[in-house]
Amino acid sequence: MSWSTDPVVITVAPTGAEVSRDQTPYLPIAPEEIADEVVRSVTEGAAVVHIHARRDDGRPTTEPDVLLRIRDLIRERVDVVINMSTGAEVGMSHYERIRVLDAEPEIASLNLGSMNFGDLVFDNHPDLIRALATRMRDEGIRPELEAYDVGMVSAAERLLSEGLLVEPLLYNFVMGVPGGIPATAENLLAMLANRPQPGPWTATGIARHELPLGTMATVLGGHVRVGFEDNIYLRRGELAQSNADLVARARRISEELGRRVATPDEARQILGVRPNVPTASPSTIGGPS
Numbered sequence: 382m383s384w385s386t387d388p389v390v391i392t393v394a395p396t397g398a399e400v401s402r403d404q405t406p407y408l409p410i411a412p413e414e415i416a417d418e419v420v421r422s423v424t425e426g427a428a429v430v431h432i433h434a435r436r437d438d439g440r441p442t443t444e445p446d447v448l449l450r451i452r453d454l455i456r457e458r459v460d461v462v463i464n465m466s467t468g469a470e471v472g473m474s475h476y477e478r479i480r481v482l483d484a485e486p487e488i489a490s491l492n493l494g495s496m497n498f499g500d501l502v503f504d505n506h507p508d509l510i511r512a513l514a515t516r517m518r519d520e521g522i523r524p525e526l527e528a529y530d531v532g533m534v535s536a537a538e539r540l541l542s543e544g545l546l547v548e549p550l551l552y553n554f555v556m557g558v559p560g561g562i563p564a565t566a567e568n569l570l571a572m573l574a575n576r577p578q579p580g581p582w583t584a585t586g587i588a589r590h591e592l593p594l595g596t597m598a599t600v601l602g603g604h605v606r607v608g609f610e611d612n613i614y615l616r617r618g619e620l621a622q623s624n625a626d627l628v629a630r631a632r633r634i635s636e637e638l639g640r641r642v643a644t645p646d647e648a649r650q651i652l653g654v655r656p657n658v659p660t661a662s663p664s665t666i667g668g669p670s
């Protein structure tokens with residue numbers, strides 16, 4: 382693996398499903414608040430937004446109307462690649478998770494396996510994974526493969542062999558979830574080594590792992606996700622007052638390491654966002670990494 386000078390795609394995950402206002406008063410919940418945070422984050426260098434919607438009372442929802450309102454409020458003000466979560470909240474029904482695709486995101490998360498998620502069980506039945514992958518393939522939505530452990534990385538091979546995924550695969554390694562793989566340097570290398578083939582990838586370190594894992598991904602040619610979904614602190618004991626503060630730090634680090642940040646259009650090219658149909662030539666989307 383050679384050192385990279387290619388642009389870094391910064392994804393901001395501003396809200397998530399598990400974080401609450403009790404944990405941080407800065408959490409954006411209403412569509413307008415999420416859009417404000419996305420605009421600030423794009424100004425600081427984010428090219429992709431990973432969206433989870435909330436109801437007025439703060440509870441997670443996958444109501445397409447709410448997702449579309451968030452998307453439209455963002456689109457009115459800024460260009461950014463729209464990634465929506467089909468992981469949603471632990472315990473949501475298959476129906477609630479699949480209908481996220483009705484909101485026509487450019488990218489949607491595709492969680493590759495079931496696991497303990499803290500004290501809860503994150504259920505990703507193979508039937509659900511296939512149903513989501515089939516719709517994404519047929520509708521040209523780029524799946525971002527969420528892998529929380531090494532076995533989930535290689536689980537994509539089966540979907541590939543069934544024609545449900547298009548190469549090169551786009552991975553997001555989510556590391557440091559209690560119940561998933563610990564966020565260590567050795568484990569990031571193991572995740573990379575277990576991919577069926579090279580392709581674009583992002584690292585998401587949970588809580589205090591966000592900064593070192595993102596830095597390691599930047600060094601290794603990967604891309605970086607930050608935001609309150611994963612981490613609410615700027616440093617120990619100091620809450621970040623905006624997702625944009627986390628984005629700005631990721632940008633400073635990547636620039637110091639010789640990698641400028643990607644624009645949204647560059648991110649579409651790098652991540653292989655559309656065309657994403659089975660006939661697409663692998664050479665036209667993404668690139669070895």
Ligand code: KMH
Nearest residue numbers: 398466467468469471490
């Ligand atoms: N809320 C987590 C259980 C995704 O966006 O697809 C799952 C999650 C992953 O956030």
Ligand code: ZN
Nearest residue numbers: 397466468610
């Ligand atoms: Zn998510």
